[in-house]
Amino acid sequence: MALRELSSLEKCLGLKKPNKYSTQGERKVPVLQNNNGPAVVGLVTIASSLVRDAKKTELLGNTAEQRAVVQQWLEYRVTRLDSCTKDEVKVILKELNHYLEDKVYLAGNSFTLADVLMYYGIHYIIMELAVQEKEKYLNVTRWFDHIQHYPGVRHHLPPVVVLRNRVYPSGQH
Amino acid sequence: MKLFVSEGNPHCVKALAALELSGLKCDVQLVNHEERVVPFLNRPVIPVLLLPSGQHLFSANAICQLLLEMAGKSTDESKQLLEWEATELQPALLQALHKQALQGKSSEAAAVLKGPLGWLDQYLSKRTTSFLTEEILADIVLGAALYPVLSDPAFEVGDLPSLQAWFNHVRELPACQSAAQKVLNGKGLEALKGFLQKQPVPHLQRRDSPPS
Numbered sequence: 069m070a071l072r073e074l075s076s077l078e079k080c081l082g083l084k085k086p087n088k089y090s091t092q093g094e095r096k097v098p099v100l101q102n103n104n105g106p107a108v109v110g111l112v113t114i115a116s117s118l119v120r121d122a123k124k125t126e127l128l129g130n131t132a133e134q135r136a137v138v139q140q141w142l143e144y145r146v147t148r149l150d151s152c153t154k155d156e157v158k159v160i161l162k163e164l165n166h167y168l169e170d171k172v173y174l175a176g177n178s179f180t181l182a183d184v185l186m187y188y189g190i191h192y193i194i195m196e197l198a199v200q201e202k203e204k205y206l207n208v209t210r211w212f213d214h215i216q217h218y219p220g221v222r223h224h225l226p227p228v229v230v231l232r233n234r235v236y237p238s239g240q241h
Numbered sequence: 242m243k244l245f246v247s248e249g250n251p252h253c254v255k256a257l258a259a260l261e262l263s264g265l266k267c268d269v270q271l272v273n274h275e276e277r278v279v280p281f282l283n284r285p286v287i288p289v290l291l292l293p294s295g296q297h298l299f300s301a302n303a304i305c306q307l308l309l310e311m312a313g314k315s316t317d318e319s320k321q322l323l324e325w326e327a328t329e330l331q332p333a334l335l336q337a338l339h340k341q342a343l344q345g346k347s348s349e350a351a352a353v354l355k356g357p358l359g360w361l362d363q364y365l366s367k368r369t370t371s372f373l374t375e376e377i378l379a380d381i382v383l384g385a386a387l388y389p390v391l392s393d394p395a396f397e398v399g400d401l402p403s404l405q406a407w408f409n410h411v412r413e414l415p416a417c418q419s420a421a422q423k424v425l426n427g428k429g430l431e432a433l434k435g436f437l438q439k440q441p442v443p444h445l446q447r448r449d450s451p452p453s
Contacts (some may be wrong), residue, residue: 095328110324133292136307139320140300147327159283166281176296 070098070111071190076223077115080184081122090116111185112142119181127181135173141174141182149189157193161205164190168207172214179218185213191225199235243291244304245278248424249436251302254385256288257420259305262377263312274439285439302327302382304418309378319379323324330357334386338437341396343432351397354390357397365403371410384411388421393429 071089078086092098092109100108100117108114116130119127152160164186168174174182194202194212202209213230216222244260244267246253253328255261260267267290267331272278278289290298290307302323306316322351333353341350361383373379390396398404411417425432 093329097328106315108321110321110328112324113321113323132307132310133294133296135310136303139294139306140303143302143324145328146329148322150328151332163282169281176426180401 070096072224073185074098074114074118076188076221076225077118077184078218079223081124083117083118083122087118096205097175111146112139113143115181126154126178127184129175129180134178137175138180138182142185145182145185145189149186155238160190161193161208164211165205165207168211171211173211177213183211183218184216184221187212187221188225191228194228195226195238199231201234202230203234242293243270243271245272245276245287245289245291246424247272247274247276247287247436248426249432249434250274250287250424251386251389251433251436253288253424254388254417254420255301255382256290256304256308257423258381258385258414258416259378261306261416261419262381262414263314264307265308265311274436284441292300298335300327302373305378305382309376315376316378317376318374319376319382322373322379323382326379326386330361330383330386333357334390335437335440337396337438338389339429339442342433342437347395347397354396354398356406358401360439362401362404365407368403371407373407380407380411381417384408384414384417385420388412388417388425389430389433395430421440 071091074089075086087100090101091097092099097109098111098114100114102108108117116128119125129138148156149160171177173179174186190208190212194209197205197209209230214226216225216227244256244263246257246269247424248271257269260269271289274287276287277285278291279286279299281297282299286299288301288304290304292298298307306319306323310316333356337350337353339345340353369379373383391405392412405410410420
């Protein structure tokens, strides 16, 4: 899964030459062999290095503060989201929904790598949500819809239908 | 900026050591394990750095990165080791600490840590300097994370010469020493019990990967 996501990220970043990846260990951690240096290991580390290759470092954050926020949500993606059990899915949706209440993107007002990787990682969860649940996690769904329509992001993933008008009156979940 | 820390939590050793190394001024508030400092997180998470913008940083590794970056230190080379720490080492470490400190099962704790510690020992054996990278970030994060394990003879970690030599260098850093003293009070594993009891029971088995 991580490999498809990295190849979509390459396209999203406009990198012309696709890299070849391998995986290691039980968790199938992605590895990028480099001709002129040691291997790059781990989804976040490889994704960040692709961003630097594409000279789009603004996607890692423009200030030290923003870089730390981006790093934090990337870490959340590979620790909390990627290892969550079925019961924890709801907790994650609740946390993100609360966090995104007053934000357009994960790092505030600008689109970053954190949005892309969170979108790739959470896609299968949002796909399975019933309309009613999508309304319950309204801020997550709004953010998700925004990211899936962000130019060049979606690639290998099918679009998820998000209704922009509420079907169920609020307070009746 | 304001840093929230609690006693007996190894992640707070990371944050306090980074704060001292950065030389920055920052309020430090001691809270208990149950305190929910971050409004949007479902369970209490410490340490937390409250930024002037009102944002909460709840990842100890991101806090360390920010503090050292603000002090003008580079952090890029450390990122790969930080990802390894968060995704590979932490799940094993939390499970081992549970087994050792709460259940007294030392051989099981050692078995859980064998893989990650062996890997780190190998990694260090290939280094020509005493530290993990040219930067200090990875040393602080991994050193603090492993502090309870490597400073306590109760853990049977086996013969890992490069790892032990590295850890002895890191624990002697004044910033690391004072942070560990503040958080763990020289009480070793005993100090961690309160923190561990509040952590979700660690599981190493993962849900099957979604179809790709």
